[in-house]
Amino acid sequence: MEATRARVWDRTGLDGRQALADSLPFAALLGMFAWCVILQPQALSIYGVSLLFSSSIPLVLATISQMFIITLGDIDLGTGYAVGLANVISARYLASSPLIAIGLFAATILGYMIAGALVELRRIPSIIVTLGTSFIWLGAALLILDIPGGTSPDWLAGIFNWAPSMIPVPFLYAAVIAAVASVILFRTTLGTVLRGAGSNPQAVARAGWSLLRIRMLAYGLAGLFGILAGLALTGITTSGDANASANYTLLAIASVILGGGDFAGGKAAPIGGVVGALAISLVGSLLALLNVSSDFQSAVQGIILIVVLAGRSLTRRFEA
Amino acid sequence: MRSIRARWAEPHKWLSLTREMLAARPWAWSFLAVAAVWLAIGLISGRGLPGTLESALDLAPFLVLVGLGQMFVITAGNGNIDLSVASLMTLAAYVSAGVMNAGHGSFVLGLLAGLACGVLVAAVNLTGILFLSIPPIVATLATGLIAQSAGLRYSSAYAALPDPRMANFAGGQIGGISVPALLCVGLAAIAVLVLRSTSYGRWLQAVGQNQRAAELSGINVALVLVVSYLASGMLAALAGMLLGAYVTPSLDLGNPYLIDSIAAVVIGGTLIAGGRPFAAGVWGGALFLILLVTLLNVMHINVAVQDMVKGVLIICVLALAGGGAGRSG
Numbered sequence: 001m002e003a004t005r006a007r008v009w010d011r012t013g014l015d016g017r018q019a020l021a022d023s024l025p026f027a028a029l030l031g032m033f034a035w036c037v038i039l040q041p042q043a044l045s046i047y048g049v050s051l052l053f054s055s056s057i058p059l060v061l062a063t064i065s066q067m068f069i070i071t072l073g074d075i076d077l078g079t080g081y082a083v084g085l086a087n088v089i090s091a092r093y094l095a096s097s098p099l100i101a102i103g104l105f106a107a108t109i110l111g112y113m114i115a116g117a118l119v120e121l122r123r124i125p126s127i128i129v130t131l132g133t134s135f136i137w138l139g140a141a142l143l144i145l146d147i148p149g150g151t152s153p154d155w156l157a158g159i160f161n162w163a164p165s166m167i168p169v170p171f172l173y174a175a176v177i178a179a180v181a182s183v184i185l186f187r188t189t190l191g192t193v194l195r196g197a198g199s200n201p202q203a204v205a206r207a208g209w210s211l212l213r214i215r216m217l218a219y220g221l222a223g224l225f226g227i228l229a230g231l232a233l234t235g236i237t238t239s240g241d242a243n244a245s246a247n248y249t250l251l252a253i254a255s256v257i258l259g260g261g262d263f264a265g266g267k268a269a270p271i272g273g274v275v276g277a278l279a280i281s282l283v284g285s286l287l288a289l290l291n292v293s294s295d296f297q298s299a300v301q302g303i304i305l306i307v308v309l310a311g312r313s314l315t316r317r318f319e320a
Numbered sequence: 321m322r323s324i325r326a327r328w329a330e331p332h333k334w335l336s337l338t339r340e341m342l343a344a345r346p347w348a349w350s351f352l353a354v355a356a357v358w359l360a361i362g363l364i365s366g367r368g369l370p371g372t373l374e375s376a377l378d379l380a381p382f383l384v385l386v387g388l389g390q391m392f393v394i395t396a397g398n399g400n401i402d403l404s405v406a407s408l409m410t411l412a413a414y415v416s417a418g419v420m421n422a423g424h425g426s427f428v429l430g431l432l433a434g435l436a437c438g439v440l441v442a443a444v445n446l447t448g449i450l451f452l453s454i455p456p457i458v459a460t461l462a463t464g465l466i467a468q469s470a471g472l473r474y475s476s477a478y479a480a481l482p483d484p485r486m487a488n489f490a491g492g493q494i495g496g497i498s499v500p501a502l503l504c505v506g507l508a509a510i511a512v513l514v515l516r517s518t519s520y521g522r523w524l525q526a527v528g529q530n531q532r533a534a535e536l537s538g539i540n541v542a543l544v545l546v547v548s549y550l551a552s553g554m555l556a557a558l559a560g561m562l563l564g565a566y567v568t569p570s571l572d573l574g575n576p577y578l579i580d581s582i583a584a585v586v587i588g589g590t591l592i593a594g595g596r597p598f599a600a601g602v603w604g605g606a607l608f609l610i611l612l613v614t615l616l617n618v619m620h621i622n623v624a625v626q627d628m629v630k631g632v633l634i635i636c637v638l639a640l641a642g643g644g645a646g647r648s649g
Contacts, residue, residue, distance in 0.1 A: 075457065115635075122639045125592050127401070127457065131579050132638075135631025142624035250461055263455045295472040302465030305458060306448055313453035 024308070025259045025272045029279040032286055039289040046168050053170035055236055056281035057160070058083065059251055060174050061229035063259070063277040064181045064270065066252035068222040071185070072198045072215060073265025074119060074126035078134035079226060080249035082108065084242045085141040086230020091150025091240025094231075098153075104144075109223040111136065116219030120212045134249075141242035148241035152234045160235035174274050181270035184221070191268075194218050199266025247298070254305045255280050257312075280304070346589030346596075350604025353587070353637070357611040365618035374496065376610045381500035382566070383606040385559035386581040387588070388504075388511050389552030391602055393456075394585055396548050397528035397594020400449075400456045404441050404464035405556040405581060409574030411471040412437040412557035413564025418474065420483035427485050431561065438557030441467050442549040449549075450542055475571060486565035500562055504603070507555075511599035520547055528594030556581075580609055583634050592638075 036052060037044045043052055062083050069076040076082075085108060093101035115133050119126045162169055185191035196204045197214045205211050233245060257263070258279065259272030283300050287293075362369045386405050393402045416434030419425050441463055448459030492499040515521035523544050526534040535541055560574055567573070586592050587608055588601025612633065616626045 118635065118639060124635075124638050128582070128586065128592060128638055129635055131582065132631045132635035135579070135627045135634070139624045139627030139629075139631065142627065143622065146624065250465065253458065253461070257458065263458070293473075295476065296469050298465040298472075299469030302462035302469075305462040305465075306452065306454065309454040309458060310448070310452035 022260060022269070022272060024311070025276040025279060028258060028304075028308075029275050029282070032279055032282045036282065036286055036289055039286075046165060047163075049168040050163060050170060052285050053168070053174075053278060053281065056170055056278050057173050057177075058229045058233040058236065058245065059248060059255065059281050060177055060274050060277040061225050061232055062245070062248045062252040063255040063273045064177060065222045065225035065229060066249075067181065067185075067256050067259075067261060067268060067270060067273050068194070068218045068225070069126065070253070070256050070261050070263065071195055071265060071268040072218050073201075073263070074215075075130065075253070075263070076222060077127060077130040077249055078137055079222075079252050080246045081134045081137035081141065081242075082112075082223065082226040083229045083233060083245040083248050085137040085144075086227040087233045087237075087245060088141045088145040088150065088230075088240035088242050090156070090231050090234040091152060091238075092145050094156065094234070095151055095153040105227050108137075108227060109220050112219040112223030112226075113216040116215040116217075117212060119219075120215040138242060145240050145242060148239055148244070150234075150240040152238040156231060156235040157238050160232065170278075174278060178271045178274040181274070185268045185270055190214075190217060195266055195268055198268075199264075250305075251280050251301065252277070254301060254308075257305070258308045347598040347601030347604055348589075349637075350588045350601050350608050354604055354607045354611060357608060357615050361611065361615050361618055364615070367618070372611070372614065376607055376614065377501045378491075378498045379610050380603070380606045381498065381504040382559045382563045383577060383580055383584055383609065384504040384508065384602055385500075385555045385562070386577050387584040387602040387606055388507060388599065389555035390581040391511070391585045391588075391590050391597050391599065392524065392548040392551045394582070394590060394592060395524055395528045395594050395597040396545055398456075398531050400545070400548070400594065401460065401582070402445070402549065402552045402556075403457060403460040403578060404445060404467060405552065406574035406576075406578035407464040407467035407471060408438060408441045408553065408556045409560030409563065409577055410569070410571060411441075411467045411474065412560035413569040413573050414471055414474045414478070414480050416486070416561040417480040417483055417564055417569050418478040420486060422481040423484045425483075427483070430483065430486070434557050434561040435554055437467075438553035438555075439550065440553075441557075442553030445549050445553070446546055450545065471571065475569070480564070480569040482565045482568050486561065490562040490566040508599050508603055515597055515599060520544065524548060525595055525597065528591075528596070530595075579634075580606075584609055587634075587637050 033043075033052075040048075042048050062079050065082075066076055066079050086105065089101050089104045089108075093104070111133060115126075115129050118124055118129050183191075185195065193204060193209050193214055194217075197209070197211060197218075201211055204214070229248070230245070234240060237244070255277035256269075256273050258276035259274070260269035260276075261267060261273060280301065283304070284294070284297055287297055287300065358369065358372060361367065361372050365372075386409070390402055390405065393400050412434040415437050416430040418430075419433045420427055420430035444463045444466065445456075445460050448454040448463065449456050452459075454462075490500055494502060515525070523534065523539045524547075526537070526539055527541050527544050531541060556574075556577075559577070563573060584602055584605030586605070588603070588605035589598040590596065590601060609630075612630065613626065616629060621629070
């Protein structure tokens, strides 16, 4: 009952608490950014903002990847290593033999689609399948590049080193990514059916849609955005490292949830997720500005996750 | 229905009979797989079979300990899973080694300090799950992150050396069999008894099968979860302490045990959706995973390929053995 009511409110947008939840990632981002500015006033400039958010784009893309899967009510524990795989593929092959790189990217997306098919056909929980795929991504990445190295093609590094004096480039890219994800999720048939399959798979199946195809496409999109995240990482770091993005799995989940996504599925918030990812990526910079040991970075991320989810479930409880 | 013995007399029915018996005993798959891998190692390496098993028995207890705890949590169903075990193992290894201070500190206090880490982590997990209604997967991931920071902090403050008393215990042998292995056989037997003959065990399975029905029949679901997560926390802490003494505490000490513990439990026949535990199967799953690594090593397979093979095998085993029964999600 309550769930239905909440969902109707979501759609009509009349619920004040929903507005509060929607503004949560923005509030988190603004609050943390303000804190950074207080500690380091120079952060309040185009250059400062660009620098502060310079490495956030891979996480933003990984968040969108995770979002496609969470919207279905599944979870992907392999995001971090998939990004790492794309990172090493692009660092090792993209400059010298782009065809091999593209072939390997296609294989990765295919792997994602097979994982989605297994979840649907064999009814194995996604958490188990993606634990398995995370091993496969990591192994493949180590096979391609067992020690960090490689290089970035100039055009890719150029995209991420572009620093015009008038525009904070990371925000521009984040806005483009949010727009693309919003269009996919809210303006295409696939997006609509995908969200429907997350909240009520039986209804979608009865309406004649193939859940198998939906799940495979959603996982394929997740693989695609994971690869884009790996490319962004290569462009920024100009090298490949199979393990560098291992913690993206959790950070992407945190960003999706901070942005307003729901583990129950059916609820996608691409703009919130992107803003949430920007906020989460500030944690490291903020701790550095505060002179707090980086040892505490993961604890702070964990605490943010707990606080956000606790806040959300408490508002829900009052609603009932 | 004719007796099984009568049907064994007809050889052409052996296959279907075997299948039937396996279906009734999902944990048997894991032991069959163990036997297959064990024989393959013997054939490929020419190593003696007892020696292979003995070295697997040295390593298995750490995984069995974490796995047994994970089994209690997974059996509670409804998405319950403990993803904090890896960081907890590392933390407990450092804290107990720090307190024991390489033989200069108190052994009992060190043991208690390590177990206290387990209780503390379980308490944070339970606070998130029970009071803040956070999905277990996120609550335990977040707690794991906090434990990871705590481990990092502790490791930079103290140089942790394995305690000789603990190392003696973790590496000790009685009649050629490792002491922790004997301990774990005992613990698995206790787990079987707990699941079969205590109220907690029956409540746990009822909660895992249908939480709403269990609640309506008066079962205290919160209490069941408290006991399960406490068991998982304390067993993982114990595994961390033993492993830290067996090797040397390091920051990634517990990392491989997160995925392996879940895999060992599920390969052992425990239903990932909850409600159907198999304590003996955890031993089968753990031995399978460890012998698999041995097999890949004797075949001189690259570590990176080993990861991939392991990933594919985990998915395949679960698709074959565990599929169809659980709910996706």
